[in-house]
Amino acid sequence: MGEGVRDLQVxxxxxxxxxxxxxxxxxxxxxxxxxxxxxxxxxxxxDGVCGEQSWSAVVEAGWHLGERLLYYTTPMLRxxxxxxxxxxxxxxxxxxxxxxxxxxxxxxxxxxxFQRNAGLTTDAVCGPATLATLDRLGAGGRGDPVEGxxxxxxxxxxxxxxxxxxxxxxxxxxxxxxxGAVARVLVAAGATVVTLHQPDESEQAAQANAIGAAAYLxxxxxxxxxxxxxxxxAHGFESAGGRRLAECLQxxxxxxxxxPAGGAPGSPTGMSLAVLRETRMPAVVCELGxxxxxxxxxxxxAAACERAFTCWxxxxxxx
Numbered sequence: 001m002g003e004g005v006r007d008l009q010v011x012x013x014x015x016x017x018x019x020x021x022x023x024x025x026x027x028x029x030x031x032x033x034x035x036x037x038x039x040x041x042x043x044x045x046x047d048g049v050c051g052e053q054s055w056s057a058v059v060e061a062g063w064h065l066g067e068r069l070l071y072y073t074t075p076m077l078r079x080x081x082x083x084x085x086x087x088x089x090x091x092x093x094x095x096x097x098x099x100x101x102x103x104x105x106x107x108x109x110x111x112x113x114f115q116r117n118a119g120l121t122t123d124a125v126c127g128p129a130t131l132a133t134l135d136r137l138g139a140g141g142r143g144d145p146v147e148g149x150x151x152x153x154x155x156x157x158x159x160x161x162x163x164x165x166x167x168x169x170x171x172x173x174x175x176x177x178x179x180g181a182v183a184r185v186l187v188a189a190g191a192t193v194v195t196l197h198q199p200d201e202s203e204q205a206a207q208a209n210a211i212g213a214a215a216y217l218x219x220x221x222x223x224x225x226x227x228x229x230x231x232x233x234a235h236g237f238e239s240a241g242g243r244r245l246a247e248c249l250q251x252x253x254x255x256x257x258x259x260p261a262g263g264a265p266g267s268p269t270g271m272s273l274a275v276l277r278e279t280r281m282p283a284v285v286c287e288l289g290x291x292x293x294x295x296x297x298x299x300x301x302a303a304a305c306e307r308a309f310t311c312w313x314x315x316x317x318x319x
Contacts, residue, residue: 002025003025005025005026005027005031006024006025008027008031008035008050008055008058009022009024009025009031009034011058011059011062012031012034012035012038012058013034014062015038015058015061015062017034017035017037017038018030018034019031019034032048035048035050035054036048038054038057038058038061039054039057042057042061042234042272043230043233043234043269043270043271043272043273044057044271044272044273045273053273053274056078057272059079060078060079060080060101061079061080062079062080063079063080063081063082064080064081064084065080065081065084065085065131066081066128066131067081068081069125069126069127070082070085070103070111070125070126071103071108071124071125071126072103072104072105072107072108072124073103076102076103076104077102077103078101078102078103079101080101080235082101082102082103082107083099083100083101083234083235084235085103085107085111085126086098086099086100086101086107086110086145086235087099087145087235087236087237088134089107089110089111089114089134089145090110090145090146090147090148091145091146092114092134092137093146094110094111094113094114094146095109095110095146095147095150096110096111096145096147097110097147097280098145098147098148098151098232098237098239098280099145099147099234099235099236099237100232100234100235100237100277100278101234101235101277102277102278108124111124111125111126111130112124114130114134115130118130118133118137120133145237147237148237148238148240151239151240151241152240152241155240155241155244155282155316156316158214158313158316159313160313160314160316161190161313161314162186162189162190162191162309162310162313163189163190163191164190164191164192165190165191165192165214165215165313166191166192166193166194166211166212166213166214167186167191167192167193167194167213167214167215167216167217167309168193168194168195168196168207168208168211168213168215168216168217169182169183169186169193169194169195169196169217169219170195170196170197170198170204170208170216170217170218170219170275171195171196171197171218171219171220172198172199172200172201172204172218172220173197173199174221174291175219175220175221175294176197177295177298178219178288178294178298178301178302179195179197179219180195181298181299181301181302182217182219182301182302182305182306183195184302185302185303185305185306186305186306186309188306189306189309189310191309194211194213196208201218201273201274201275201278202274202275202278204216204218204275205274205275205277205278205279205283206278208279208280208281208283209278209279209280209281213281214281214282215241215245215281215282215283215309215312216275216279216281216282216283216284217245217249217283217284217286217305217309218275218283218284218285218286219285219286219288220285220286220287220288221287221288221289221291221294222287222288222289222290223289223290223291224289224290225257225289225290225293226254226257226288226289227250227253227254227257227286227287227288227289228268228269228286228287229246229249229250229253229268229269229284229285229286229287230246230268230269230270230271230273230276230284230285230287231243231245231246231268231269231270231271231276231282231283231284232270232271232272232276232277232279232283233270233271233272234270234271234272234277238270239276239282239283240282241281241282241312241316242276242282242283242284243268243270244282244312244315244316245282245284245308245309245312246268246269246284247268248307248308248309248311248312248315249268249284249286249304249305249308250267250268251308251311252304252305252307252308252311253286253288253301253304253305253308255304256297256300256301256304257288257289257293257297257301268284271285273285282312288301
């Protein structure tokens with residue numbers, strides 16, 4: 001209750017998620033329903049809680065391309081306007097990275113390259129002149145950004161075996177034993193594995209990026225029985241390698257736990273969780289439960305993960 005809730009209601013309403021059934025400043029059923037609908041649309045965990053990630057997503061969704069100058073800074077600019085710029089540049093062949101709404105170094109390099117080729121001032125700032133040129137060239141239509149093409153090409157060149165691959169297995173608390181078991185079977189298959197025990201998803205992503213891993217597997221405990229698997233997808237973009245790994249995991253893990261929670265086997269979900277959004281390699285997050293089953297079936301789950309990674313690497317030529 002209060003100004004914070006009122007601000008949330010105004011922002012959600014501006015994004016098309018009505019909260020008029022509640023009094024201004026009161027977090028009632030209408031606000032809860034609007035927030036959950038927003039979370040579903042944005043690929044977030046649907047819990048009706050406006051925590052740090054959901055609030056950031058609400059703020060980011062309110063930015064439209066052209067409303068502010070875009071450039072590389074610390075902390076990095078985030079928003080739907082950044083995603084729009086990344087998509088436009090990528091569709092013209094300038095590699096701004098995956099469409100994640102984060103203005104990082106690759107977006108800066110792509111913007112500079114575009115400005116140079118278009119005869120604009122090369123200041124790495126996306127302002128009115130740069131946007132006018134993008135509009136004139138018709139950017140923003142159909143077609144895959146160059147990052148998607150580049151990712152698939154790189155995946156097809158992968159060896160086709162786990163031997164020599166560097167993999168990261170992360171968990172955000174309470175699954176140390178399962179993460180260790182998964183790491184051991186992957187090492188036995190010839191991979192180099194780094195395990196991360198870190199509750200902060202963004203920190204896990206940063207560490208995985210620093211390692212330069214070929215793939216990331218996140219493990220999280222869920223209260224209910226079954227398994228859900230998510231890969232990165234947002235702003236009309238999806239990670240082809242992440243989706244492939246998610247499909248392999250979804251085909252293996254639910255059978256160990258007695259079926260998936262809320263979905264059919266082979267149906268992973270595209271999401272924009274922080275660790276999926278911020279990693280720079282194919283990444284998936286598996287939410288498994290209940291916790292007692294993870295202890296009971298730890299060895300079988302680890303073996304299923306090894307089979308899934310083998311399925312993934314052997315099928316990359318078809319991505």
